[in-house]
Every structure is written in structure tokens, then in C-alpha cells.
Amino acid sequence: MALQLKWMGGIALVFVAGMLAGHLLDSFTHAMLPTASSMDNTDANGNADLSGIDELHKLDVRVTLMNSAKALQQEWADGAVRILQDARVDVGKPAIYASDVQSIAAEPGSAIVSYEPDIRDVRVAGDWAFEWGYFDAGFRQGKDKPISSMHGKLLRVLRRENGQWKFFRVMVMWKEDGKAEAPQ
Incomplete structure (x- = not known):
């Protein structure tokens, strides 16, 4: 006892x-760590870090809608890791590319037709940034297939490489045809 x-x-x-x-x-x-809402697009040192991160967000939307594995490579840092639900973990930029190529080839005619991220918080710490948010997307699983919707959550670590922000660690969860979680 x-x-x-x-x-x-x-x-x-x-x-x-x-x-x-x-x-x-x-x-x-x-x-x-400053937040996006408190920084007016600058960090504590007066750098335009948030505007650079905003450029990465715009690139993310643009290349996601291109449905091109090659185009998607622009947003990944060297040594990146991507964790998607119900999939193997992609470790390294070459593995992410190979997974994207395989995914696109597996479903000819499939496409992301809309993608709207809603980033709720960004924290900058030197050459690193951390963010979380939600997203809504429309997708087609093949040629002549109807468009379905998905809603999800994301958690991302960004790293500055050669002056540009890139995704270094990304984890995404989603639910098709229903809300993963109602935004608060």
C-alpha cells in the first residue's frame, strides 16, 4: 500500500x-512572440515578416489551384515534413513531390477547384513562424465527377530560406462534405 x-x-x-x-x-x-493582429505586418524588430508570410499564403492558394506537383514545390522548405490524415508522412521535399505526383496520377482529372485558407494566428520568432487555421476547399475526384467540398484544420511551421518564407512542417486534417470544426 x-x-x-x-x-x-x-x-x-x-x-x-x-x-x-x-x-x-x-x-x-x-x-x-508577436501575433499577426498585434504587429501590423511587422515583427518586434520592424521587419516585414508578416507581409512575407502573406506572400507565402498567396502562393499556397495559387499553386494549390494549379493542381501541379511541380508548382507545389515552390512552397516547401528543404527538409520539409507533411503530415496528412490517412496517409504516410512525407519526409523531405523530394518525398512530398513524389507523393503529389502519385496522387495526381492516381485520379486522372481530379482537381482542387477552390481553396480558401483562414489563418487565425501567426507567431514569428526570428527565421521561424508558427500558424494555425481552417480551410474550405472544393474538389473533383475525377473527370466529369461532381464537385465536393471539404473543410479542415491546419497547423504549420514556416522557415525563412534565402529571404523567403516556406512551409517546413505541415499537418492537415479535413472532413469531406461537412465541417471539421466550426470556426470560433
Whole structure:
């Protein structure tokens, strides 16, 4: 019984320590990392980081609607990782490209016909940025197929490479023909 109480006390201590560490990290990030709404397109150093990130967002919409694996490569950083639901993890820009080529070839005539991201928060920390948001998209699964809709959530880590922002880590979840989660 005494051993069981020590074990449970240890679990409680780890839990409390984890909660404290999480709170401290959250406080640090809120205090140290500027948000898109508080920065007016500049970071704490006066750099135009958010306008560069906005350019990446525009590129993302443009190349997504092109339905071209080659065009999509423009938005990925070297060493990027993409995690999509119900798919293998693509590690590295060449793996992301190969996966895109395979996906496009597997469903001839398929296409993303609309794509509207809704980025809710961007945090910049030097050559890194972190963002999350929602998206709505329309897609066709093949030639002469009807257009369906999907709604999803995304979490992305961006990295500045050669002066341009690129996606470095991306995780996306979606639901077809229904809301993944209502925006708050």
C-alpha cells in the first residue's frame, strides 16, 4: 500500500510539473512572440515578416489551384515534413513531390477547384513562424465527377530560406462534405 501511494504521489508530481511547465511556456510565447493582429505586418524588430508570410499564403492558394506537383514545390522548405490524415508522412521535399505526383496520377482529372485558407494566428520568432487555421476547399475526384467540398484544420511551421518564407512542417486534417470544426 505504501509503495502504491508513493507511485501515485509521483504521478501527481509529474502531472503538476507538466502543467506548470506548460503554463510557463504558454506565458513565454504570449509575451515573447508577436501575433499577426498585434504587429501590423511587422515583427518586434520592424521587419516585414508578416507581409512575407502573406506572400507565402498567396502562393499556397495559387499553386494549390494549379493542381501541379511541380508548382507545389515552390512552397516547401528543404527538409520539409507533411503530415496528412490517412496517409504516410512525407519526409523531405523530394518525398512530398513524389507523393503529389502519385496522387495526381492516381485520379486522372481530379482537381482542387477552390481553396480558401483562414489563418487565425501567426507567431514569428526570428527565421521561424508558427500558424494555425481552417480551410474550405472544393474538389473533383475525377473527370466529369461532381464537385465536393471539404473543410479542415491546419497547423504549420514556416522557415525563412534565402529571404523567403516556406512551409517546413505541415499537418492537415479535413472532413469531406461537412465541417471539421466550426470556426470560433
